[in-house]
Amino acid sequence: MKLYNTLSKTVEQFTPINPGEVRIYSCGPTVYNYAHIGNHRAFLFADFLHRAMRIIGGYSVKWVMNITDIDDKTIRDSALNSPEWKVEFGKQTNDPKENLKKLTSFYAQEFLQDISVLGIKKEHFFAMPYATDYIPQMLDLIENIYKNGYAYISNGSIYFNVGLWVSKEKYGKLFAIDFDNIISGSRIDSDEYAKEQASDFVLWKAKKDDEPFWDFTLDNQYLPGRPGWHIECSAMGNHILGLPFDIHTGAVDLRFPHHEDEIAQSKAGYGVDTSTFFCYNEFLEVEGKKMSKSLGNFYTLKDLLHKGLDPLDIRFSLLSTHYASVHNFTFFGIESAKKARLRIQEYIHECFELSGNDFHEIAIIDTFESDLKESIADDLHTPKAIEIVFTFMKSYPANTLSNIQKNNVLTIFDMLNQLFDVWKISPKEKVELAIPEYVLEIGRQRWEAKKNREFQKADELRDVLLQNGFTSKDSKDGFELLPL
Ligand code: AMP
Numbered sequence: 001m002k003l004y005n006t007l008s009k010t011v012e013q014f015t016p017i018n019p020g021e022v023r024i025y026s027c028g029p030t031v032y033n034y035a036h037i038g039n040h041r042a043f044l045f046a047d048f049l050h051r052a053m054r055i056i057g058g059y060s061v062k063w064v065m066n067i068t069d070i071d072d073k074t075i076r077d078s079a080l081n082s083p084e085w086k087v088e089f090g091k092q093t094n095d096p097k098e099n100l101k102k103l104t105s106f107y108a109q110e111f112l113q114d115i116s117v118l119g120i121k122k123e124h125f126f127a128m129p130y131a132t133d134y135i136p137q138m139l140d141l142i143e144n145i146y147k148n149g150y151a152y153i154s155n156g157s158i159y160f161n162v163g164l165w166v167s168k169e170k171y172g173k174l175f176a177i178d179f180d181n182i183i184s185g186s187r188i189d190s191d192e193y194a195k196e197q198a199s200d201f202v203l204w205k206a207k208k209d210d211e212p213f214w215d216f217t218l219d220n221q222y223l224p225g226r227p228g229w230h231i232e233c234s235a236m237g238n239h240i241l242g243l244p245f246d247i248h249t250g251a252v253d254l255r256f257p258h259h260e261d262e263i264a265q266s267k268a269g270y271g272v273d274t275s276t277f278f279c280y281n282e283f284l285e286v287e288g289k290k291m292s293k294s295l296g297n298f299y300t301l302k303d304l305l306h307k308g309l310d311p312l313d314i315r316f317s318l319l320s321t322h323y324a325s326v327h328n329f330t331f332f333g334i335e336s337a338k339k340a341r342l343r344i345q346e347y348i349h350e351c352f353e354l355s356g357n358d359f360h361e362i363a364i365i366d367t368f369e370s371d372l373k374e375s376i377a378d379d380l381h382t383p384k385a386i387e388i389v390f391t392f393m394k395s396y397p398a399n400t401l402s403n404i405q406k407n408n409v410l411t412i413f414d415m416l417n418q419l420f421d422v423w424k425i426s427p428k429e430k431v432e433l434a435i436p437e438y439v440l441e442i443g444r445q446r447w448e449a450k451k452n453r454e455f456q457k458a459d460e461l462r463d464v465l466l467q468n469g470f471t472s473k474d475s476k477d478g479f480e481l482l483p484l
């Protein structure tokens with residue numbers, strides 16, 4: 001396998017640290033609201049990468065994706081009187097930690113449902129840690145950094161001394177930082193900041209009124225507070241996978257400050273590097289602008305399902321663009337992806353039909369297989385892989401293949417489907433009778449919501465089922481999905 005490594009800015013041959021095993025850490029969602037399709041591009045990229053490492057690389061994979069359930073935004077939206085509070089979270093109390101938990105568990109649940117509908121399978125994760133479960137590990141790391149002289153206390157918060165770090169180690173391994181604009185001794189408290197603000201960043205933030213906090217005593221000073229965002233991933237990555245691991249993923253906006261700060265903290269505290277490879281997906285854009293909540297130009301997965309879009313087409317569409325290229329989101333693009341996906345599906349069906357042809361030349365099939373594997377092994381070149389499939393289908397229509405050839409081709413499509421996961425490797429009749437897996441999943445989610453007396457959510461999911469051409473017949477013990 002070859003991958004573009006942002007550390008070296010080149011495509012490098014990938015070799016894992018532990019032979020045969022790849023450890024991947026992906027920065028996961030911040031659960032303060034629904035994830036949008038742009039966020040899902042980042043998760044689908046990591047999903048594809050880990051599948052490629054297993055299927056094409058032949059490695060066993062430990063894949064970790066964290067859930068950020070404490071940061072500026074989750075705290076802001078769980079605060080008393082926040083306009084973002086919804087009745088579905090439950091009743092707010094006077095305990096900020098409890099309110100935080102209620103808001104974040106709601107959105108974490110929504111996230112898990114989204115990714116399962118998008119074909120990201122729970123069983124593929126080695127772990128999905130919640131940041132709030134790793135506060136002691138974060139405190140250990142902060143203590144180490146402080147003892148090693150790279151952190152200082154100011155007004156009850158703890159900061160990383162970037163100026164000192166820069167004098168000893170490279171800061172800016174992933175991203176060209178404009179050091180002229182670093183103001184010596186200036187400090188930044190917010191979790192996200194621009195490159196011109198590369199000043200001392202916060203490791204631990206002093207408790208504020210009505211905000212969640214944890215106890216911490218450092219250097220005989222009592223410092224109640226809560227972690228900064230960057231320290232979370234350093235501590236979870238180290239505790240769960242061990243540092244350095246093999247590949248760190250995220251979208252390009254995580255290069256700085258998030259990953260740059262992770263590298264500095266982990267080296268300053270644990271004395272080790274973070275990861276051998278840093279791999280980033282480019283943005284999903286809408287009319288030339290990053291899809292983001294702040295710009296308001298986003299769709300959630302539910303928005304798209306409500307419009308009757310098939311998640312298989314969304315998955316295929318997002319994976320069809322090379323991960324390091326910008327993907328422009330349009331409904332026309334999803335429609336084109338659907339056509340391409342169904343054309344391939346049709347070809348797969350045709351390969352199940354018996355052939356009168358007994359021409360057994362196998363070399364063409366071997367070339368097809370090796371070209372496909374090579375395209376994925378070469379920095380996950382999915383557009384190239386799809387092009388190879390279309391060229392093959394055009395050159396060798398299914399009715400010109402012998403039974404043996406068709407069997408071999410089906411084995412190759414099965415391999416490809418372990419990566420893309422958007423086709424059914426079965427004869428046509430079976431597919432038509434079956435209810436699509438994502439519709440079943442929505443049916444199950446609706447049934448769960450109904451059982452938990454979350455009626456608004458159950459009604460919404462019933463609408464999604466209707467949009468997809470199904471209705472749910474409920475009985476005392478379960479439900480049955482019927483086509484409209
Ligand atoms: P967040 O929930 O904001 O922490 O973001 C989760 C992941 O989505 C991170 O890896 C982000 O960098 C990534 N992300 C955010 N917006 C986009 C976008 N428009 N396209 C691709 N990835 C994105």
Ligand code: ZN
Binds near residue numbers: 026027028233258
């Ligand atoms: Zn992270």
